[in-house]
Amino acid sequence: AGRIHARRAEDVVRARRGGEVLAVVMTLLRKPFMVETPYRPTLLFDGVDDIALIGQNKINALLNGASGFTFSAWIKQTALASQRVFTVFINGTNIGARLTLSATGFIVFGGVSQSTDALQGGTDTTRAINLGELVHIAGTIDFANAVIKSYVNGVLGLNVSATFGSTTYVAGTPTANSEEAIGGARSGGVNSLFFSGTIDEVQFWSTVRT
Numbered sequence: 188a189g190r191i192h193a194r195r196a197e198d199v200v201r202a203r204r205g206g207e208v209l210a211v212v213m214t215l216l217r218k219p220f221m222v223e224t225p226y227r228p229t230l231l232f233d234g235v236d237d238i239a240l241i242g243q244n245k246i247n248a249l250l251n252g253a254s255g256f257t258f259s260a261w262i263k264q265t266a267l268a269s270q271r272v273f274t275v276f277i278n279g280t281n282i283g284a285r286l287t288l289s290a291t292g293f294i295v296f297g298g299v300s301q302s303t304d305a306l307q308g309g310t311d312t313t314r315a316i317n318l319g320e321l322v323h324i325a326g327t328i329d330f331a332n333a334v335i336k337s338y339v340n341g342v343l344g345l346n347v348s349a350t351f352g353s354t355t356y357v358a359g360t361p362t363a364n365s366e367e368a369i370g371g372a373r374s375g376g377v378n379s380l381f382f383s384g385t386i387d388e389v390q391f392w393s394t395v396r397t
Contacts, residue, residue, distance in 0.1 A: 230370070234266050234383025238371035244361050246275045246391050247283050251358035255395030256284060256298065259325040264318055264384040267292060271380035272324070273389065274372045278302035278359025285372075286326055286337075287380065292316045294344065296326040296337045300351035302359045307351065308335045311344035321385075327395045330354055356393075 230239060250256060258273060270288045277283030277299060284298030292315035297308015308328075316322055316339065325338040326345075331354045337345035361367075364376035369389055372380045 229261070229385045229387035231385050232370040232382040234268070234270070234381050236378065237381060238373065238378050239369040239386075240373060241367035241369065243363055243366045244276075244358075246367050247277055247358045247361060249391070250275075250283070250356045250393050253356045253393035254329075254331040254354060255393070256328040256330075256356065257325065257392035257394060257396040258284070258286060258327075258390070259323065259392075259396070260389040261321060261323050261387045262316075262382075262384060263321045264288060264292070264316060264382075266383035267318065268383065269380060270382045271368070271370070271372045272382060272386065273367075273369050274374075275367050275391075276361035276365045276374075277357075279362055280365045280374050281359075281361075282306055283356075283358075284328060286324070288316065288382075292318075294324060294326070294337045294339065296345055297335055297349075298328045300330045300353040300355065301357040304352050305350070307347075307349035309345055309347045311337045311339070313344045314339050314342065325396070329395045330356060 260272065262272060267290055269290050272286040272288065274285045275283040279302070281302045282298065287295040289295055289310065294311040297306055299306055323340050327336045330351050333349045333351050335345065335347050335349050336343060366373045370382040370386055371378055
């Protein structure tokens, strides 16, 4: 399938298995602004309190039994800080997968196969993302082969071995006040790690994309 251009706020996030769109799962509790760019509408986060909540146990449930996971999005950061691009919880308040930008602009990406795993992954120190730079970012978690990778504009950065307790994703039940989110994190009912800038065309896949 080709790139999906968002026409409504709800279209910015889609969950996929293979080439099929499984569900449009995003709801906006605290709405970031929609901004028209020359290329597409996008979401603008203020870095103060904007967050787009996907909901509780949405992506997590869709990943159950998957041998791999892929995340991708277009982003443009307007302030340097430790900022969360997306968060998925696997069980209770345990992270299933997450991508953060460090205070120096590096991608920090990782996840687990089951709730008893230690969080796997690392930091891509090969390429910092510059302020105001529109880039395509992606990350893959291969549970079957125990490898985690991240990409900026299609160029491989992070490429690390992982220690997983399962060769497939084993979804648990996240707590009701720990919701999956774009542009921040919501754990225990508290929002944090707010993203500053724009995020668009967020896609989750239950396969390892290449």
